[in-house]
Amino acid sequence: MQKILLIGAGTMGMEHASSYNSMENVQLAGIVDIRKERAAQLTGQHDAKIFPTMEEALENLEQVDVIDICVPTFLHKEYVMKAADYGIDVICEKPLAYSLEDAKEMINYCDQKNVRLFVGHVVRFFPQYSKARELVLSGTIGDIGVVRTRRGGNFPAGWSDWYADNTKSGGIILDLIIHDFDFLRWTFGEVERVFAKGLTDRNIEHLDYALVTLVFKSGVIAHVEGTWAHQTFSSQFEFAGKSGIIEYDSLKEEPVLLSIRQPQEEEAGVPVPQSPLKKSPYQTELEHFLQCLRKDERPIVTAEDAYKAMEISAAAIHSLKTGLPVTLGSKGGEL
């Protein structure tokens, strides 16, 4: 039985808790959050214990095999380093850190302490994405000229509004479309050049939007859109190959759509489509990480991959600030 200590009972903590609670031979043993009532909603069938700090949790719990860090980005480093000090393997939400320097330090520190570090780049575990990648790599649509991805919706509501503070979240380029950077790099290899425009520096309250162009060493051009300026979350991609096109739009996917008729005086709720799978992509991802720990295998996404995705974000943010394209591996692009 692998025993998990979850740090942070926010949106991602909830996803992870419900994934662990659906697994066999895995026990969510503890949850660390100062918001006790929030954490209480996630305890599951094993009655995970709730603690205000990681230290208290580790003093009180008999066995912790993995510490899963789902706190805001600017707190990742503190918790990863502490977990490594305890010699416990770590799963950390993406992006790995707020700065490339911190990310490097975290990776090196975990190495030194002989602790494994997994980063939750969950898009690789979304079947629509991995399926599209397989199709592209198998040559179904020929050589690719242009790829387009889109991701976003509402401005995210986080604890103490941390997303609104660019010094804590890194804005949409570091927090959100790093998903697509990682997915595209997984599919097309290393990036050569990045050019970005966005609203991050405009400091418009609760609004962010970015359009980023990547050119891969292979010559593929990718257009990546990130939005916290829309009303409904959605994600889209399109691969345009020489002999075919692959399109996906989450808004067109409505396998189950519930609409409840409301009496006229009540405000009608917006029907939200669900796309049920036997296992959520989060569960698939976490089961994969736990299996890599049990069997000492290499994960589909490594900490080094997470770092490389951050490098693309850093280049995009640098491009946005300077108004110039950034070639990866050249100077500039520090986060």
Added chain:
Amino acid sequence: MKIGIISFAHMHASSYASVLNEMDGITLAGIADDNEERGKEYSELFKTSYYQHYQELLETDIDAVIVTSENSLHHQHVIAAAKAGKHVLCEKPLATNMKDMEEMVSVCEQNQVLLGTAFPVRFNTPVQQAKKMIDQGKLGEILAIKGSNRGTNPGGWFVDKAKSGGGAVLDHTVHVVDLMRWFTSAEVAEVYAEIGSVYTNLPIDDCGIITMEFTNGMFATLDCSWSRNASYPTWGDVTLDIIGSKGNLKVDAFSQKVDLYSDRDGVKWIGWGDDMDAGLIEDFIASIKEGRSPLASGHSGLKAAEAALAAYQSFEKKIPVKL
């Protein structure tokens, strides 16, 4: 009113000729085409006179001409028409370099003839609805626009740089840049481009992402690629996703369609929206009658093509180009 057409090299000529033949009080008075076979075929189809040399057509008593020749010939044909005192509607892109376009605009002015650029998408009904909403201020300040004008490799002279002046970037940047300028009344201030050649197997640009900054502070990108393959259910698209301080507006100019799944004809989107070419020609005719500029002037054509030409420069130098 009598209208002539110079060259059927561009496939839009056919559509413009049909519109002219449908209009009351308008005569399609002649077609000039240096390709005799093509010229005679269309002259018969549209029941009008054929001229081998455009000069002969310009010597007749026509009031105006539509120029639908290869891009590299626009300059020559428009200048000749202006000097013959004929109003001109010129297919886009207006021409293949700045010097030619500046001369075309100024010679038309000097000869007091109207010069319009064929930007039919301004007459697409959903696009016009969007323009109205923006003019009413519904979006507030416009912060960003994501645009696309994807298409299919047109082949023929379009992929011969000597005749077209450029591939997808020149062909498919101008429509959407024109809409961006029209919607915002702002000018392109800076252009950056990543350009590729993947789809055509020919030494011509066939895909690209253009990034622009405008004088109103907004930024925009545009996918101008000929990236629609033969099995795709339609030829391409014109879309704009506009982000404003008060709200967003999504425009998909050709999404009024039914989906066809035919064993005989394959999978196709069949459009049922209004005919935008009719609006373009009607506006040109009205502008002559009213003595005003067409909705999209020669200057509009020049400004849109300027952005496309800057995109090539940017890609060559790998830096943003200021206009």
